[in-house]
Amino acid sequence: MQRRVFSGIQPTGSLHLGNYLGAIQNYVALQDGYEAIYCIVDQHALTIRPDPQELRANVFEAARTLLACGLEPKRCTVFVQSHVPAHTELAWILSCVTSFGDLSRMTQFKDKSDQAESKGEFVSAGLFGYPVLQTADIVLYKAAVVPVGEDQVQHIELAREVVRRFHTVYGELFVEPQALLSPAKRILGLDGQFKMSKSRGNEIGLLEPAESVKKKLAVAKTDEKRKRRQDPGEPNDCNIYSLHQYVTDRAEVARIETECRRAGIGCVECKGILGASVERIAGPIRARAAELDAQPEIVRSALKEGAVKANEIAQKTLGEVRERVGLR
Ligand code: TYM
Numbered sequence: 001m002q003r004r005v006f007s008g009i010q011p012t013g014s015l016h017l018g019n020y021l022g023a024i025q026n027y028v029a030l031q032d033g034y035e036a037i038y039c040i041v042d043q044h045a046l047t048i049r050p051d052p053q054e055l056r057a058n059v060f061e062a063a064r065t066l067l068a069c070g071l072e073p074k075r076c077t078v079f080v081q082s083h084v085p086a087h088t089e090l091a092w093i094l095s096c097v098t099s100f101g102d103l104s105r106m107t108q109f110k111d112k113s114d115q116a117e118s119k120g121e122f123v124s125a126g127l128f129g130y131p132v133l134q135t136a137d138i139v140l141y142k143a144a145v146v147p148v149g150e151d152q153v154q155h156i157e158l159a160r161e162v163v164r165r166f167h168t169v170y171g172e173l174f175v176e177p178q179a180l181l182s183p184a185k186r187i188l189g190l191d192g193q194f195k196m197s198k199s200r201g202n203e204i205g206l207l208e209p210a211e212s213v214k215k216k217l218a219v220a221k222t223d224e225k226r227k228r229r230q231d232p233g234e235p236n237d238c239n240i241y242s243l244h245q246y247v248t249d250r251a252e253v254a255r256i257e258t259e260c261r262r263a264g265i266g267c268v269e270c271k272g273i274l275g276a277s278v279e280r281i282a283g284p285i286r287a288r289a290a291e292l293d294a295q296p297e298i299v300r301s302a303l304k305e306g307a308v309k310a311n312e313i314a315q316k317t318l319g320e321v322r323e324r325v326g327l328r
Contacts, residue, residue, distance in 0.1 A: 002033075002034055002035040003034050003035070003144045003145065004034065004035045004036075004037060004141055004142060004143040004144060004145070004175075005027075005030045005034040005035070005036045005037065005143060005144075005145045005146070005147065005180075006036075006037045006038070006039070006137065006138050006141045006143030006145075006146055006177075007023060007027055007038055007039070007146055007147050007148060008038070008039040008040070008041040008044070008081070008134065008137050009023065009024075009038070009039075009040060009041065009062060009066070010040075010041050010044055010045050010062075011040050011041075011042055011045055011055065011058035011059045011061065011062040012045065012058065012062075012198045012199070013054075013058055013061070013198050014061065014065070014198065014203075014205040014206065014207055014208070015062060015065045015066075015205070015206050015207075016196055016197070016198060016203035016204055016205050016206060017187060017196065017203065017204040017205075017206060017278065017281075017282075018149065018184075018187035018189070018195065018196030018197065018203065019149075019206070020069060020206055020281070020285075021182065021184035021187055021246050021247070022148075022149030022150070022182055022184050022185055022186070022187055023147055023148055023149050023182070024066065024069050025069075025182060025184075026147035026180060026182050027066070027069075027071060027076075027147055028069060028070040028071060030145070030147060030180075031071065031072065031075040031076045032075070034145065036075070036076035036077070037076065037077045037079075037141050037143065037309075037310065037313075038066065038071060038076060038077065038078050038079075039078075039079055039080070039081050039137055039310070040059055040062045040063060040066075040078070040079070040080045040081065041081045041133075041134075041137065042055060042059050042080055042081050042082050043081045043082050043087065043088065043133065044081070044130060044133060044134070045058070046126060047112075047124060047126045047127045047130055059080055060296070060299060060300075063078060063080075063299050063302065063303055064289055064292045064293065064296075064299050065206055065207060065285070065289060066078060067288070067292055067298070067299060067302060068207075068285045068286070068288040068289035068292060069206070069285055073301075073302040073305060073306065077305075077306045077309045077310055078302055078303065078306045079303060079306030079307045079309070079310040080303055080306075080307065081137065083303070083306075083307035083310070083311070084140075084307060084310045084311050084314050086140055086311070086314035086315060086317070086318040087133065087136050087137055087140060087314070088133070088136075089318060090136035090139070090140055090317075090318055090321060091129070091132050091133040091135075091136040093321060093325055093327075094132050094135055094136055094139075094162055094166065095129055095132045097162060097165045097166050097169055098132050098135075098158075098162050098165070099161075099165075102158055102161060103128055103129070103131060103132070103158075104128075106130075106131055106154060106155070106158065107154060108130075108131075108151065108154070108155070109127060109128060109130065109131070112127055113127060113128075131155045131158050131159070132162070134155050134159065135155075135158065135159035135162045135163075138156075138159055138177045139159065139162075139163060139174040139175070139177070139317075140313070140314045140317050140318070141310075141313055141314070141317070142174055142175040142317065143175065143177055144175050144177060144178060145177070145178055145180050146177045146178065146179050146180060147179075147180045147181075147182070148179050148180070148181070149181070149182075149184075149185050149186060149187075150181060150185040150186040151186070151195060152179065153179050153181070156177055156178070156179040157179075159177055160176045160177065163175075163176050163177075164176070170324040170325060171324065173320060173321065173324060183246070184246040187243070187246070188202075188239050188242065188243075189202025189203055190202050190203070190204065190216055190217070190219075190220040190221070190239070191220075191221060192220070192221035192222075192239035193221075204216065204278060204282075206282055206285055206286075207282070207285070207286050207289055208282070209286075210275070210279050210282075210283070213275055213278055213279070213282070214275050217240070217271045217274060217275050218268075218271065220239070220240060220271065221239055221240075222238045222239070222240050222267045222270075222271075223235075223237040223238040223241075223260075224237075225237065226238075226267070229263070229266040229267075230263050231263060232260070232261055232262060232263045233260040233261065233263070233267070234260075234261070235256070235257045235260050235261065238260070240267070240270055240271055240274055241256065241257070241260065241270070243274055244256060244270075244273070244274055244277065247274070247277040247278055247280075247281060248273060248274065248277040252273065256270055256273065
């Protein structure tokens with residue numbers, strides 16, 4: 001059997017450059033040499049209680065963007081989490097071998113529950129159990145490799161712990177998953193401060209028009225100590241430079257580094273080059289997404305086919321799990 005790759009992505013509106021560089025690029029590459037399975041995790045998205053209409057639209061939008069980025073239904077499986085009911089059933093079973101203490105230590109839970117409390121909102125049990133559902137997603141497919149950005153590593157470590165605990169109680173059944181990070185494991189947003197994310201509003205959207213990206217770059221943070229064009233800059237203190245490293249060719253990055261230090265290049269020009277580099281990646285994705293917009297049945301049928309393939313694997317594993325734990 002080919003080794004399996006699994007990953008999940010939330011349908012949060014528009015996917016951004018951080019998603020692409022940190023994870024989706026690896027999803028695309030891993031279609032070769034692995035059996036690759038990718039899931040749009042709409043049930044995870046419920047933890048932020050999105051508007052139902054919006055959630056439905058966002059699921060389609062995420063699928064369209066993933067296909068536009070290069071996922072090919074012939075080479076991989078793309079499906080929607082809620083189309084495969086085994087995920088939530090397995091999550092319940094796994095939650096019974098997951099330590100409350102371990103879940104309490106998840107930094108994403110701490111961040112999100114702090115955010116909820118500061119807004120006077122309650123902290124849902126769904127938010128607390130989120131990593132258990134994530135574990136179920138992965139182990140249902142006995143995936144060995146999980147391409148993710150750095151923010152998900154703690155969740156994958158938890159998944160390994162849950163698998164070990166299940167094995168201790170019920171015997172070997174699953175595969176312990178390994179996170180696979182890309183060099184761009186943590187892309188900062190244009191504020192230069194926080195991880196790029198839709199919720200922070202500091203993102204470059206993958207389908208965002210070039211003009212709009214240009215406007216965002218124009219006001220993006222650079223090396224704050226460089227006040228005037230003639231001042232030398234320090235690339236290592238500049239988020240624009242750090243973005244260049246993932247999207248601009250190496251010789252050009254080296255030139256920018258040297259020229260910035262000797263004030264040979266200004267921030268405006270440097271941002272212009274970055275805009276062009278982003279467009280080299282995003283332009284073809286946008287074009288393909290527009291084609292898919294005109295042929296939504298391609299996206300729908302990919303998800304339908306994906307659900308059939310995913311259900312087949314998931315049902316088999318769930319049958320084994322039920323047997324092991326004594327549910328039949
Ligand atoms: P999500 O939807 O927040 O992000 C999808 C993927 O994009 C990566 N990512 C980033 N990488 C680098 N820099 C950034 N600024 C950046 N922002 C996002 C994320 O690390 C992720 O790989 N809990 C997961 C979804 C999930 C999942 C799974 C992942 C559910 N089940 C099973 C793997 C396996 C999440 O919220 O990702």
